[in-house]
Amino acid sequence: MIIHVIRGQDQIGGSIIEISSGRTRLILEAGSELGEQEPKIPEIDGLFFGEPAYHALFISHYHGDHIGLADRILPGIPIYMGEKSSAVYRAAADYLGKTPLQTDGFLRSGETITVDDIRITPFLCDHSAFDSYMLLLECEGRRILYTGDFRANGRKSFSALLARPGHADVLITEGTALSRENKANITETELEMIAGDAMSEIQGPTFIFMASTNIDRCVSSYKAARHAGRLFMQDVYTASIASAAGDNIPNPGTFQKVRVFLTSSAEKQRRILKRSGL
Numbered sequence: 001m002i003i004h005v006i007r008g009q010d011q012i013g014g015s016i017i018e019i020s021s022g023r024t025r026l027i028l029e030a031g032s033e034l035g036e037q038e039p040k041i042p043e044i045d046g047l048f049f050g051e052p053a054y055h056a057l058f059i060s061h062y063h064g065d066h067i068g069l070a071d072r073i074l075p076g077i078p079i080y081m082g083e084k085s086s087a088v089y090r091a092a093a094d095y096l097g098k099t100p101l102q103t104d105g106f107l108r109s110g111e112t113i114t115v116d117d118i119r120i121t122p123f124l125c126d127h128s129a130f131d132s133y134m135l136l137l138e139c140e141g142r143r144i145l146y147t148g149d150f151r152a153n154g155r156k157s158f159s160a161l162l163a164r165p166g167h168a169d170v171l172i173t174e175g176t177a178l179s180r181e182n183k184a185n186i187t188e189t190e191l192e193m194i195a196g197d198a199m200s201e202i203q204g205p206t207f208i209f210m211a212s213t214n215i216d217r218c219v220s221s222y223k224a225a226r227h228a229g230r231l232f233m234q235d236v237y238t239a240s241i242a243s244a245a246g247d248n249i250p251n252p253g254t255f256q257k258v259r260v261f262l263t264s265s266a267e268k269q270r271r272i273l274k275r276s277g278l
């Protein structure tokens with residue numbers, strides 16, 4: 001297999017990686033560059049321009065620096081990503097009035113997808129994006145593990161994840177945190193306890209500023225609110241995303257102690273709530 005990091009080796013995000021065998025060409029990620037208002041399309045023949053020359057695009061998760069250019073690739077190149085990840089991304093697009101990304105197949109943890117002579121096995125990992133995957137690629141007797149983005153301080157067992165892919169000949173990973181001070185982060189569960197204690201001490205409403213697409217944080221916030229005996233309120237954007245993530249994620253449709261509140265443009269927000277089944 002040939003690995004060509006087309007973009008992303010000297011920067012954080014904006015990843016586009018080609019993995020090819022003698023007869024199959026795959027792309028991992030079609031990320032836009034962090035901080036770009038209007039993404040610039042890289043001149044990659046066969047992916048964004050000319051005739052399609054790749055057999056599939058695999059997206060590890062829905063953060064823009066991994067998926068931002070996926071809707072710009074040539075038609076005819078199948079797109080794979082997680083099913084829940086796709087649902088969350090579609091809900092966000094719906095709210096923002098954007099055309100939702102069409103996907104052709106879903107990643108499911110441990111289920112191998114075969115594209116000609118390359119086998120791709122996704123493994124669910126913990127990240128601030130829901131339904132994120134590491135990808136193991138096997139071909140010609142070699143094994144490449146592409147980690148995508150991941151963290152070890154979430155609720156999913158990191159050691160269990162590390163045990164799953166087995167031996168890898170090559171590891172491809174992002175160095176986002178390599179230059180940061182080497183200290184342990186608090187865990188998601190510790191954060192939940194801190195937030196719950198803080199809410200218990202405060203009178204009146206408590207506001208949490210967070211990315212609505214960070215579903216694990218949504219769960220932590222809900223648990224913190226319950227710890228403090230409070231209702232958990234979501235704005236319409238958060239509510240539509242949380243309900244797209246699944247019935248077991250705190251949302252106003254399936255959780256008694258979760259409510260939605262309207263902020264502005266009430267008619268548009270009610271329309272979105274209705275489409276979200278709320």
Ligand SMILES: [Zn+2]
Nearest residue numbers: 061063129149
């Ligand atoms: Zn990410």
